[in-house]
Amino acid sequence: MSWTDGLEHILRQDEPLAPWNWLRLGGPAQYFAEPTAVEELQTLVQRCRQEEIPVRLLGAGSNVLIPDTGLAGVTIALTAAVFSQIRVDENRIRAGGGAKLGQVISTAAREGLGGLEALVAIPGTIGGGLHGNAGTQNVDMGQWTDEATVMTRAGEILVRTREDMHFSYRKSTLDELVILDAVFVLNPDDPREVTRRMQKEWIVRRAQQPSGDVSCARLFKDVGGIEARELIEEAGLKATRVGGAELSEQHPNFLIAHHGCTSDDVIRLIDLVKTQVRERTGVDLATEIEIW
Ligand SMILES: Cc1cc2nc3c(=O)[nH]c(=O)nc-3n(C[C@H](O)[C@H](O)[C@H](O)COP(=O)(O)OP(=O)(O)OC[C@H]3O[C@@H](n4cnc5c(N)ncnc54)[C@H](O)[C@@H]3O)c2cc1C
Incomplete structure (x- = not known):
C-alpha cells in the first residue's frame, strides 16, 4: 500500500507555488494537498507522520518566502469550504483556519461586533494570522481569541482554551501543525460604528503599504x-x-x-x-x- 492510497483526489505532484504566495516566487511543491474534510486531513497528516514525510501548512502565503528549489514533502492548503466557515453566536465568532481574516472582520462589522476591525488591511487567513499573532502596533488577533481547535503533527485534534494559549508580539504558542478554527469574543457595538471604524482604518492602513497589483x-x-x-x-x-x-x-x-x-x-x-x-x-x- 502506498501512503497516497485513497488520497489521490486531494493530492497533486509538482504544483507550482508561485501563484499561492503574495510574492509570487518559489519553486514547486513535491506534493500539494487540498483536503476536503477534516478526516481526510487527519489521514494525510497521520500517513505523513508514519512515512516521515515533511508537511507544511500554507495559508494565503502573505508571510512566507518559498525557496526557488521548491518544497519537499507535502504542502497543505485549507481551501475547501469546510475549513473557511464563519459562524456568529451572540458576541462569539467561530471561524475556520482557512477563512480570510478580512471576511471575518467584515462579518463582525455587519453583526455589530467590534475589536478586530483594527486589523482590516492585514492579508491572510485565520490560521496564518493566529500562528504569528498578526496585528498592528496596538491591536493583535490574540487579544480577541478565546479558543482554538488544532491538529498536531500526529493527527490528534485538541482544543486550546484562552488559559493555554499565549500571544505576544508576532508570536503565539499555537504552534501545532494545523489551526483548524478559532473563536473570537468581541464587543457588541452599533454595526454602523464598527463599519465606520473599519473603513477609516482601511484607508489609513492602505496608505501605509503598497497597493495595486504588486507582488x-x-x-x-x-x-x-x-x-x-x-x-x-x-x-x-x-x-x-x-x-x-x-x-x-x-x-x-x-x-x-x-x-x-x-x-x-x-x-x-x-x-x-x-x-x-x-x-x-x-x-x-x-x-x-x-x-x-
Ligand atoms: C501587504 C501586506 C501587509 C501586511 N501587513 C501586516 C500587518 O500589518 N501586521 C501583521 O502582523 N502582518 C502583516 N503582514 C503579514 C501577513 O499578512 C500576516 O503574517 C498574515 O497573518 C499571514 O497569514 P497567511 O494566511 O498569509 O499565512 P502564510 O503566509 O500562508 O503562513 C504564515 C505562517 O502561518 C502558518 N499557517 C498558515 N495557515 C495555518 C493554519 N491553518 N494552521 C497553522 N499554521 C498555519 C504557516 O505554516 C506559516 O508558518 C502583511 C503582509 C503583506 C503582504
Whole structure:
C-alpha cells in the first residue's frame, strides 16, 4: 500500500507555488494537498507522520518566502469550504483556519461586533494570522481569541482554551501543525460604528503599504517600539535593490518583487539590509516573513 492510497483526489505532484504566495516566487511543491474534510486531513497528516514525510501548512502565503528549489514533502492548503466557515453566536465568532481574516472582520462589522476591525488591511487567513499573532502596533488577533481547535503533527485534534494559549508580539504558542478554527469574543457595538471604524482604518492602513497589483511582502519585525521602517530609512536603505528584489521607496519595510525576481534575490536583499542596519544603527532586525 502506498501512503497516497485513497488520497489521490486531494493530492497533486509538482504544483507550482508561485501563484499561492503574495510574492509570487518559489519553486514547486513535491506534493500539494487540498483536503476536503477534516478526516481526510487527519489521514494525510497521520500517513505523513508514519512515512516521515515533511508537511507544511500554507495559508494565503502573505508571510512566507518559498525557496526557488521548491518544497519537499507535502504542502497543505485549507481551501475547501469546510475549513473557511464563519459562524456568529451572540458576541462569539467561530471561524475556520482557512477563512480570510478580512471576511471575518467584515462579518463582525455587519453583526455589530467590534475589536478586530483594527486589523482590516492585514492579508491572510485565520490560521496564518493566529500562528504569528498578526496585528498592528496596538491591536493583535490574540487579544480577541478565546479558543482554538488544532491538529498536531500526529493527527490528534485538541482544543486550546484562552488559559493555554499565549500571544505576544508576532508570536503565539499555537504552534501545532494545523489551526483548524478559532473563536473570537468581541464587543457588541452599533454595526454602523464598527463599519465606520473599519473603513477609516482601511484607508489609513492602505496608505501605509503598497497597493495595486504588486507582488510584495512585509520584511522585518519592529524592534522594541521602533518601527523597522524607521531603522531602514535611518540606514539610508530605501529603494535598495538586489536583482529583482527592491525595498519600496514609499514603504521601506515592504519588499517589491519585480519581474524576474527570485527568492534568492530576496534572501540576499534581506541579508544586506540586516548587515547595514546593524552597522549603521546598532540594531539587529529579525525577519517577520518566514523563510521556508
Ligand atoms: C501587504 C501586506 C501587509 C501586511 N501587513 C501586516 C500587518 O500589518 N501586521 C501583521 O502582523 N502582518 C502583516 N503582514 C503579514 C501577513 O499578512 C500576516 O503574517 C498574515 O497573518 C499571514 O497569514 P497567511 O494566511 O498569509 O499565512 P502564510 O503566509 O500562508 O503562513 C504564515 C505562517 O502561518 C502558518 N499557517 C498558515 N495557515 C495555518 C493554519 N491553518 N494552521 C497553522 N499554521 C498555519 C504557516 O505554516 C506559516 O508558518 C502583511 C503582509 C503583506 C503582504
